[in-house]
Amino acid sequence: MNNWDDMRVFLAVARAESLTGAAPVLQMDPATLSRRIARLEHALGAVLFVKSPQGYALTDLGERMRDRAAEAESHLSLAFDEGQGASAALSGQIRIGAPDGVANFLLPQVCAAIQADNRELEVQVLALPRVVNLSRREADMAITVSPPAAGRLSVDKITDYHLHLATRADEPAIETLADLRGRAIVGYIPDMIFDKELDYLGALGKQGVHLASNSVAVQLQMIRRAGVGIVHDFALPFAPELRRVLTDQISLTRSFYLVRHASDRQSDRLSRFADALTSGLQAEVVRLERIARLTGGALI
Template sequence: MPDWENIRYFLAVARIGTLSGAARSLKVDHATISRRLSALEGEIEAILVERQPRACKLTPIGQRVFELAQQMEEGAHAIERFLDASRSPLSGKVTLSAPPVLVANFLVKHLAVFRRSNPGVQLSVSCEARQVSLSRREADVVLRLARPEEPTSVVRKLGRVSFGLYASKDYPHLHNPSAWEFIAYDAGFVGVPQQKWLMRVAAKRPIACEISDINGHLVAARAGAGVAGLPDFLAAADAKLQRVTQSGEAFSRDIWMAVHRDLRRSPQIRAVMDFLVKIVSENSAFSDKR
């Protein structure tokens, strides 16, 4: 029988399409991915992947093995979820994936309270803007600013993040909207809702700079680089920033929590979910009634 670890590495290559990308996702080096893939091909005596200069292409056998391997992976994760759900109350590790803006500027402020209330639970928080798979155990619980669509997940809306336009109180064009220059995201964020909103607001006015991280937008706005579209919970209390009025639409994004349906009654998972519901509901900045 093929080594499951080799199959796991093959799955990463098949999903991502490059050896280097698979290596980054599994946090190993390129050589390890290549070695594991070769070992699997040796075990089954078949070529699974055509290694091209810029990508890896599955052979017909590789495509079928990929389909079967995904079923094996789902079965393995189902066993893990069953065991997690049946463990003794309030013990074990729970992985929470959330957008960087919520982790750095909100969640970390509450971790000490969670730890005191749940000393047996190790909460591992991952800053990720991308969608992650609950079925593949990339996380146990996720917070997202777009509704998770994985069919095996249980989803709940927790609140809302409202956005506004902010600039430094020393910004020379603060009271002259026609002269505003904007701080935007780079080309990798072209489809992100807050980028689309900001570009509509900017219209034909210039983009002063592009920054991929929203905390960078905050720092750049404070330094007077231009007008930024920022979450109100992040910017409203900043003494160096001024919220400026805009013409056109208001903008907000919903906060969604999701968990795999097999884990929703696990005591340690339930503790994390209850914690998230509590801290979001108690923060007036996230209220739907604002």
Template sequence: MNSFNWDNLKIFLAVARAQSALEASVLLGIDQSTISRRLHQLEKDIASRLFDRNSQGHRLTAAGHRLLEHVEKLETSITAIESEVFNDSMSLTGDIRLGATEGFGSYFLSPHLARFCARHPNISVELLPMPRNINLSKREADASVSLERPTNDQFVTSKLCDYRLLPYATAEYLDRHAPITTVSDLERQRWIDYVDDLKFTNQQFTLHDWLPGIKPFFCSTSVIAQFQAAQAGVGMAFLPCFLANTVQNLIPVLPDDIQVTRTFWLTAPEDRRELARVKVLWEYLRKVADANQGYLMGAEKHIRWVTP
């Protein structure tokens, strides 16, 4: 054990929680080959195989489960040291890892977070825009913006905002197809949608929920992929207004007749929410969301900036 590298435990923890070296590489910002090499070194150091590896990902072995139990206790101790020994709960310094849905994180939160970091140079924000829910119980992030309201009593949760979705298509697509004057006309369109059986939450909007008889010609688990496909002018997609309004070539269809809204929730574990740096980011995100309610609901075309 003289050569044991404790840094490899962080990689082990990420892979164990994601059950995938690829997803762990995204979470940690480390390339997948480095993760695989470090895992093999860890297994060599402790002389035990920690994962069964196959096409489905990484599954813990019995030895892996035993190690995970100890590493999670170590992680809890480190968090306590940050708060109690280094006075972390009162200092506007350190790292914040924020999880978010893919489209909202990439197209709305990202520019606001960049301004926040410019205002608070001693705080580093790691944004994780993912096409799945971030697991706060497993410490994948310090806070998250999600479509579902968590029910765990150990979390602090606040409604962040509502947002609206509408059908969007390019002018070229609309010119090539019959006029759309009523909702029933939408049934004859070429649709882009989610892969219905791979939704990560029931709050994700899919055509199957709204027009169950429609069979989309193109589907993706990524809202950004749907957004790009709609911009190509080959079909129509239901998109969040905050995403579609970032480009000029997408036109909302029947905006006066269709009302589809969803809600984003801001959540953090109680111990992380009490950290000063998390508190100041939390309040900033609430101000940003309040200032941009018109933009998120499709009533305004431009983002409003808020002083961090």
């Protein structure tokens, strides 16, 4: 490998597992990336990717090289932090991976406030209906609903949040669980629930749903039409026609965690951002849940 630019191209393709996925990250066209990868493999005298119509999969050598390159990238980031100085405004790019509920209803406000105080900072939100793979450096940090059980990761609890059953205010009254009969139940696609904390059917005593999506935002839109489902309290202010129901019988509490590479705790820049992100999320959950209680806390 001749220089850091070659490493940057290699890492981007390795993480995206395709040329088209890496192209916007590097601001290069796929044809140029293909030539760059071919030139790199020729210089090394080794194959780094298995190419197919499905994308670019790393060989065993490619995986080992990716891990080393990611480690070097982390050290370069720390060097950048030292040069930036602890008192300076944050700059550069920081990517956060998050479930789409957080990404849709919390992060836009929180990230906008952080960026307003750090004009040279670029904040990217990677919204995925799955756990973000930090080991592949898909993101600099991730928000999860369960603390990871393995990996060289640093985990800090951000805050608890609450969920309740909700439906349209103009729908027939729901005063008992029996009133759910005949209603369209909205929820996750069962075989696409990526975390056990997202399985809410037990609270409803139901075996399945009638309208399903792997996206919290889509579920909310389904409930807004004519359904009933478990909704994050912090999402309710974005759907004022909905009201919480059966709050004394169905009330769920879950938690958000901030997950980072353990080595990134040495980064003043990332740590300062993580602190701002955590405090911003805590305040935003409190603010939005208070609105939900004031406008949708009564039984219908």
